[in-house]
Amino acid sequence: MNNNLKKINIYAIYLGAIILILPLIAFFINAFSFRWFYPQVIPKELSLQAWVRLKLIPKPGQRTFEGFIELWASNPTVIKALLNSLSIGFLVTIVSIIIALPAARVLGLLNFRFKKLIIFIMVSPTILPPIAFVLGLNINFISWGFSGNYFGVCLVHLVPIMPYVVLTMTGIFANYNPDFEHQARTLGANKTRTFLLITLPAIAPGMVVAALFAFLVSWSQYLLTFLIGAGKVMTLPLLVFSTASSGNPALTAAISIIFIFPAILILFFTSKFVSGESGATSGFGKI
Amino acid sequence: MGGERLKIILSLTPPLLIIFTLFFGGIFYGFLQSLGYQPAIGKYEINFSAYYNVMFSERYAKLFWTGLGLNLWVSFASTFLAAVFALFGALAIRKTFFAKTICNFIYSLNLPMPHLVVAVGIIFVFSQSGLLARLASQIGLIGSPGDFPVLVKDKYGLGIILAYIWKEAAFFFIILMSVLQSLGENFEELAQSLGANRWQRFRYVILPLVMPNLFSASIIVFAFSFGAYEVPALLGVIYPQMLPVMAFEFFLNPDLNARSEGMALSIIIAIIVMILVVFYFWLTQAKIRKD
Numbered sequence: 001m002n003n004n005l006k007k008i009n010i011y012a013i014y015l016g017a018i019i020l021i022l023p024l025i026a027f028f029i030n031a032f033s034f035r036w037f038y039p040q041v042i043p044k045e046l047s048l049q050a051w052v053r054l055k056l057i058p059k060p061g062q063r064t065f066e067g068f069i070e071l072w073a074s075n076p077t078v079i080k081a082l083l084n085s086l087s088i089g090f091l092v093t094i095v096s097i098i099i100a101l102p103a104a105r106v107l108g109l110l111n112f113r114f115k116k117l118i119i120f121i122m123v124s125p126t127i128l129p130p131i132a133f134v135l136g137l138n139i140n141f142i143s144w145g146f147s148g149n150y151f152g153v154c155l156v157h158l159v160p161i162m163p164y165v166v167l168t169m170t171g172i173f174a175n176y177n178p179d180f181e182h183q184a185r186t187l188g189a190n191k192t193r194t195f196l197l198i199t200l201p202a203i204a205p206g207m208v209v210a211a212l213f214a215f216l217v218s219w220s221q222y223l224l225t226f227l228i229g230a231g232k233v234m235t236l237p238l239l240v241f242s243t244a245s246s247g248n249p250a251l252t253a254a255i256s257i258i259f260i261f262p263a264i265l266i267l268f269f270t271s272k273f274v275s276g277e278s279g280a281t282s283g284f285g286k287i
Numbered sequence: 288m289g290g291e292r293l294k295i296i297l298s299l300t301p302p303l304l305i306i307f308t309l310f311f312g313g314i315f316y317g318f319l320q321s322l323g324y325q326p327a328i329g330k331y332e333i334n335f336s337a338y339y340n341v342m343f344s345e346r347y348a349k350l351f352w353t354g355l356g357l358n359l360w361v362s363f364a365s366t367f368l369a370a371v372f373a374l375f376g377a378l379a380i381r382k383t384f385f386a387k388t389i390c391n392f393i394y395s396l397n398l399p400m401p402h403l404v405v406a407v408g409i410i411f412v413f414s415q416s417g418l419l420a421r422l423a424s425q426i427g428l429i430g431s432p433g434d435f436p437v438l439v440k441d442k443y444g445l446g447i448i449l450a451y452i453w454k455e456a457a458f459f460f461i462i463l464m465s466v467l468q469s470l471g472e473n474f475e476e477l478a479q480s481l482g483a484n485r486w487q488r489f490r491y492v493i494l495p496l497v498m499p500n501l502f503s504a505s506i507i508v509f510a511f512s513f514g515a516y517e518v519p520a521l522l523g524v525i526y527p528q529m530l531p532v533m534a535f536e537f538f539l540n541p542d543l544n545a546r547s548e549g550m551a552l553s554i555i556i557a558i559i560v561m562i563l564v565v566f567y568f569w570l571t572q573a574k575i576r577k578d
Contacts, residue, residue, distance in 0.1 A: 010384045016376055017393040023408025023453070024396070026418045030411060038416040038432050039424035099305070102298035112295055122302060125310050126507075127564050129514020131531050132557035133310050135538050135550055136317025139327070159309050162302050220401035223516050223535075237403055244407050244521055253411070256404050263399035 027260075030253035050250035054078050056258075078239065078255060085219055085235040088150070092157045093214040097207065099158075100165040107166070108173025119170075123163045130160065130223055138227050148230035156228045157221055161214045168213065172206035212266045219262060314557065321550035328543050337547035341555070347548070353527035361444045361519075361529065362512045365451035366505050372452065373459030374501070377467060378493065391464075397457035402450070406521040409450045413438040439522055446522035447529070455508045459501070466500045467493075499571075506567045510560045530556050 029036060034047030051057040055076035058067040072079055107119065125133070137156065138147065146152030180202070184194045222237040229235075236259045243252045322333045341347050376394055380387070397405060412418045420435035429435050439446035478492045512518075519529040528536075530552055537549030 006382070009379050009382070013376070013379050013384070013390055014386075016372075017390045020396065020453070020456075021393055022412045022418060023405070026408060026411035029418075039421050041418070041421045041425050099301045103302045106295050106298040110291070110295065112292075118299060118303070121306060125306065127510055128314075128557050128560055129510070129531065129553075131514055131516060131534055131553045132560075133313030133317065135313075135534070135553050136315065136320060137309060137313030139320065140312065140316055156309065158305050162305055166302055216399055220403065222401075222403055237401065240403055240407065241517065241521070244403075244410070249411065252407055256407055260400055260404050263401065264396070267395065267399045 027253045027256055030249045031257055033250070036250075050254040054251060054254055056254070077234065078236075078258065081234045081236045081239045082258065084150075084233060085237075088154055088157060088233075088235065089215045089218040092154050092161060092218045093211050095154075096158055096161045096165045096214050097169075097211055100162065100169050100210075104166055104169030105173050107170040108176065109178060119167075122166050125159050126163045133159070134224055134227050141228055147228060148232040150233055153225050153229045153233045153235075156224045157218045160221065160224070161217050164217065165210045165214050168206060168210040169203070172203050172210075176202055209270055212270055216263060216266055314554075317550045318554055321547055321554050323547050325543065325547065337551040338555070341548050341551050350526065350528065350533065351530075351552075354530045354533050357444050357527045358513055358530050361447050361451070362509050365448045365455065365512055366509045368448070369452045369455040369508065370459050370501055370505055373456045373463055374497070376456070377460055377463035378489075380464075381467060394460050395457050397454050398461060400454065400457075402454055402515065403517045403521070405454045406450045406518045409446055409453065409522060410439050413446060413449060415439075440524055442524050442527060444519075444523065444527075444529070447519050450518045450522055451508075451512050455512075458508065459504055462500055462504050463497055466497050470496055503567075503571075506564065510563060513560055513563075514556050 029043055031050055032046055032048070033043030034045040034049050036043040048057050052059055055071055055074065056078055057063065058071045062071075103122075107115065134156070141147040141152050141156075146155060180198050181194050184198045185191075189197065220237060221235075222241055225233060225235050226238055226241075229238075236255065240252065240255050240259055243255055321337050322335065323330055323337060324333055341351050380390060380394065410417065414420070415432040415435045415437065417435075417439075420429065420432055423429045423435060438449065474492050474496065475488050478488045483491065514531055516531045516535055519532050520535075523529055523532060534549045534552035534556065537545045537552060540546070540549070
């Protein structure tokens with residue numbers, strides 16, 4: 001009896017896993033098939049047509065190294081969006097870490113009045129929906145000249161990212177012992193050397209998680225980029241959304257695969273660190 | 288002491304500046320606009336007519352109240368179902384079995400997946416010519432795509448709920464796994480040795496232990512699904528429409544008067560989420576005081 005129950009249990013897990021992975025399977029079939037009509041389950045013809053149409057893979061016959069370089073150099077929309085998404089993500093991640101580092105240190109190591117209130121203010125963007133602030137901000141950005149450009153998009157991405165970076169790094173500093181820094185200083189190391197040789201190695205693992213997470217939040221931003229970018233800053237989520245609305249499954253699937261690749265990569269590398277206790281995890285629900 | 292104080296202020300200013308000018312500034316300016324204050328089109332008077340129009344005018348009242356109903360239904364249903372699936376998944380997956388690592392990975396796979404992609408995936412799987420309809424037709428359950436039930440772009444928000452379940456179940460799963468891991472199996476073994484059966488161990492041992500984390504995660508998921516735009520924009524219908532989509536459409540309306548109504552809607556969404564969060568804190572604080 002108990003054994004049978006165990007077996008049912010395990011089969012239920014396998015079934016759950018299959019159901020969960022169905023969308024991913026559908027992405028790959030759609031992106032690599034040609035005329036995948038109902039009611040086929042397995043496509044009759046495999047094809048790279050979607051990728052050729054997106055100008056990511058050259059037409060048959062031109063698939064040489066030079067062919068690829070030439071095609072990508074012609075700056076197709078997907079490559080442009082990919083480069084925008086990557087560069088905005090990197091820039092915003094670096095800026096948010098630099099801004100959050102001193103604040104997290106103070107919040108993690110010191111006790112002072114209004115500390116709870118300040119933490120509450122810092123995390124408030126994680127609770128309220130982005131639509132609550134971005135509509136008003138959009139009009140301010142237009143008058144400040146930040147609307148419709150790269151800089152404005154980077155600036156607005158800082159809002160959803162800041163709370164998680166500050167929170168995650170505050171957690172790191174809460175378990176950090178600053179006495180080692182004093183020892184280094186008394187032994188004659190200057191401030192920069194102390195930071196590079198003592199502080200940085202101690203906080204690096206947590207910082208990497210915070211950075212990957214910040215990147216992912218920026219990477220998946222749709223509404224903020226769309227409104228503040230005013231259609232002039234094209235990123236991958238915008239491209240996925242517009243292709244999906246226009247209803248071409250093969251193209252949508254191909255762009256989506258490019259879009260989710262870094263997400264899966266990041267999960268692979270951080271799965272060790274991702275746990276319910278980490279401040280960053282709560283943010284995963286909101287990507 | 289003075290030096291330390293200066294250090295605290297200087298360190299905290301940059302992130303607070305961003306939050307205050309961009310986040311609270313945006314909310315405040317949106318609130319002003321929702322009151323009809325729009326200097327850009329020469330309107331300076333302040334009133335609540337946008338709120339009244341959205342909620343009670345003949346033109347929008349029906350759209351608003353059905354939208355609010357849909358919002359509550361979608362958020363409650365998806366939060367509850369995602370939590371239940373994740374709970375059973377996490378409880379079942381603790382035991383060792385073949386391909387456990389792979390299953391674990393698959394169960395957390397949707398965690399970093401953007402909502403937008405999950406919504407597209409739901410279209411690919413659940414639409415009337417999607418993967419499931421094809422499978423159903425292969426085993427002879429349905430004939431034409433029209434025989435498959437409308438699960439995507441339906442008026443009950445089923446597609447939206449499915450997308451949120453897919454995405455948030457992974458989130459609940461990760462949180463539950465770490466709670467269960469930190470608890471170990473001691474409590475359960477103790478309960479078993481005292482004669483508790485499977486159901487009793489679940490109901491009186493595991494559930495109370497995971498409940499605090501499950502509940503706070505539920506608040507995050509509920510608040511998110513209540514105010515998010517992408518998923519209902521891709522998987523919803525024109526009527527009934529979820530409130531964030533409605534607010535956004537008001538905002539994009541070329542008629543600048545509709546802008547105040549869009550802002551009013553976004554403020555209403557924010558207020559509802561805020562009430563929920565305050566209620567949650569009050570509840571947990573009351574429980575702490577009671578204990």
